[in-house]
Amino acid sequence: MSSSMWRNCLQRLQSELSVTEFNTWIKPLQVRETDKEMALFAPNPFFVDWIRQQYLDRITEFVTSKEDSNQMHISLHVGNAQIAESASTQGTNNTTQASTKPTVNHIASTPVNNNRSNASSNFPQNNLNNKFTFNNFVEGKSNQLARAAAEQVAENPGISYNPLLIYGGVGLGKTHLMHSVGNLILKDKPDSKIVYLHSERFMANMVKALQSNSMDAFKNYYRSVDALLIDDIQFFANKGRTQEEFFHTFNNLIEKNKQVIITCDRYPKEIEGLEERLKSRFGWGLTVAIEPPDLETRVAILMSKANQSNIELPHEVAFFIAKRIRSNVRELEGALKRVIANAQFTGRSITLDFVKDALKDLIAAQDKLISIDNIQKTVATYYKIKVSDLLSKRRSRSITRPRQMAMTLAKKLTNHSLPEIGDAFGGRDHTTVLHACRKIDELKSESVDIEEDYSNLLRTLST
Numbered sequence: 171m172s173s174s175m176w177r178n179c180l181q182r183l184q185s186e187l188s189v190t191e192f193n194t195w196i197k198p199l200q201v202r203e204t205d206k207e208m209a210l211f212a213p214n215p216f217f218v219d220w221i222r223q224q225y226l227d228r229i230t231e232f233v234t235s236k237e238d239s240n241q242m243h244i245s246l247h248v249g250n251a252q253i254a255e256s257a258s259t260q261g262t263n264n265t266t267q268a269s270t271k272p273t274v275n276h277i278a279s280t281p282v283n284n285n286r287s288n289a290s291s292n293f294p295q296n297n298l299n300n301k302f303t304f305n306n307f308v309e310g311k312s313n314q315l316a317r318a319a320a321e322q323v324a325e326n327p328g329i330s331y332n333p334l335l336i337y338g339g340v341g342l343g344k345t346h347l348m349h350s351v352g353n354l355i356l357k358d359k360p361d362s363k364i365v366y367l368h369s370e371r372f373m374a375n376m377v378k379a380l381q382s383n384s385m386d387a388f389k390n391y392y393r394s395v396d397a398l399l400i401d402d403i404q405f406f407a408n409k410g411r412t413q414e415e416f417f418h419t420f421n422n423l424i425e426k427n428k429q430v431i432i433t434c435d436r437y438p439k440e441i442e443g444l445e446e447r448l449k450s451r452f453g454w455g456l457t458v459a460i461e462p463p464d465l466e467t468r469v470a471i472l473m474s475k476a477n478q479s480n481i482e483l484p485h486e487v488a489f490f491i492a493k494r495i496r497s498n499v500r501e502l503e504g505a506l507k508r509v510i511a512n513a514q515f516t517g518r519s520i521t522l523d524f525v526k527d528a529l530k531d532l533i534a535a536q537d538k539l540i541s542i543d544n545i546q547k548t549v550a551t552y553y554k555i556k557v558s559d560l561l562s563k564r565r566s567r568s569i570t571r572p573r574q575m576a577m578t579l580a581k582k583l584t585n586h587s588l589p590e591i592g593d594a595f596g597g598r599d600h601t602t603v604l605h606a607c608r609k610i611d612e613l614k615s616e617s618v619d620i621e622e623d624y625s626n627l628l629r630t631l632s633t
């Protein structure tokens with residue numbers, strides 16, 4: 171097929187469709203052609219589905235009208251044609267389907283045959299990252315509950331906990347768990363339609379659908395799934411129309427016992443600008459937190475990731491990295507990748523000295539983060555008490571309040587988990603820390619003095 175074939179097809183579509191329709195759906199398509207194949211690339215699975223439902227027949231007709239239709243293969247993919255091109259010229263693979271794999275950047279491509287019945291049976295739609303599974307998710311105190319709940323959901327989708335809401339700070343494994351659920355459901359029921367998407371993508375698709383008068387298709391698409399996995403729901407804050415649409419999609423899916431999984435970077439009730447009716451519905455199923463991992467879990471994660479990369483990581487090295495990089499798992503992974511790349515590049519083996527050198531700037535940056543020690547000293551000075559009082563068992567008000575204040579600041583300003591903070595305050599339980607945070611929050615709104623203490627300390631510690 172010559173490239174004029176696609177140009178010809180474009181011209182004909184342009185004459186048939188409205189300007190908005192053409193600009194919204196056809197223009198963004200990228201094309202890669204060979205003599206017998208034409209691969210169309212669209213930015214996301216919703217887009218692919220829409221093209222398949224609305225335009226694929228016409229495109230096929232235009233493209234094949236002057237050719238032997240049996241010879242022509244049209245496929246639809248999520249991704250980018252240029253990256254696909256360069257991947258295939260690097261000799262990764264010659265077939266259209268395989269050569270597009272690198273284009274999707276961990277999102278499974280969604281090839282669609284021009285024979286519709288084949289398309290739906292051969293290629294159930296999903297855009298899961300198959301690298302995220304329960305098998306490679308390291309369990310620790312900080313994520314135990316979330317993992318157990320996610321496993322339950324994967325085993326009984328739509329029944330166990332619906333919705334499942336996982337919340338916690340950045341890079342702690344929320345997305346990993348979400349994909350793990352999707353992948354396990356698919357393993358049991360390969361025909362399931364599972365859609366993963368970031369909440370910003372949901373919004374962007376909705377805006378596109380509004381612009382092109384295709385809201386019905388938008389609604390149908392998201393209401394036809396077996397499981398909807400929607401990431402970082404905090405982005406819905408103050409987006410009224412998106413919340414409205416999501417509300418109806420959500421209700422529809424829950425009514426039909428279709429699974430909904432949501433992640434959020436904080437406890438959803440704390441999101442300002444999120445409608446109450448959504449907040450209350452999110453609480454219908456199960457809400458679980460993921461905390462930053464403790465030291466042992468960080469070591470285990472490093473060992474597991476090194477093992478997956480076939481790297482032998484000495485335990486003392488893993489321990490050193492885990493002790494120094496505490497912020498989140500993504501950073502931990504980043505540090506390990508850097509160590510491995512440096513070792514491969516220089517041909518040196520991974521010893522403690524080598525790692526100290528390879529990570530020196532990362533470690534310096536981490537050391538600048540506010541430490542619990544620092545918070546304890548500052549709070550003790552502010553209230554004119556001793557650090558040892560904060561760590562002691564004393565329960566008089568003059569000690570308890572500063573202790574609660576210091577715990578709250580530690581939770582806010584560091585990436586330490588509740589158990590780690592509890593430990594740092596004389597071996598207290600994580601529930602004590604949680605109680606302290608709630609107490610200070612409550613007191614801040616009741617007492618000007620406490621509010622002032624909190625602001626003063628926050629300022630001192632943050633400058």
Ligand SMILES: Nc1ncnc2c1ncn2[C@@H]1O[C@H](COP(=O)(O)OP(=O)(O)OP(=O)(O)O)[C@@H](O)[C@H]1O
Nearest residue numbers: 306307308339340341342343344345346471499500
């Ligand atoms: N317990 C774990 N075991 C193995 N890998 C983990 C674990 N927790 C997180 N990771 C890895 O850390 C990286 C970041 O995780 P993920 O993207 O799931 O974080 P997130 O909580 O969704 O963050 P964000 O809020 O920024 O989207 C991923 O590569 C993930 O595989």
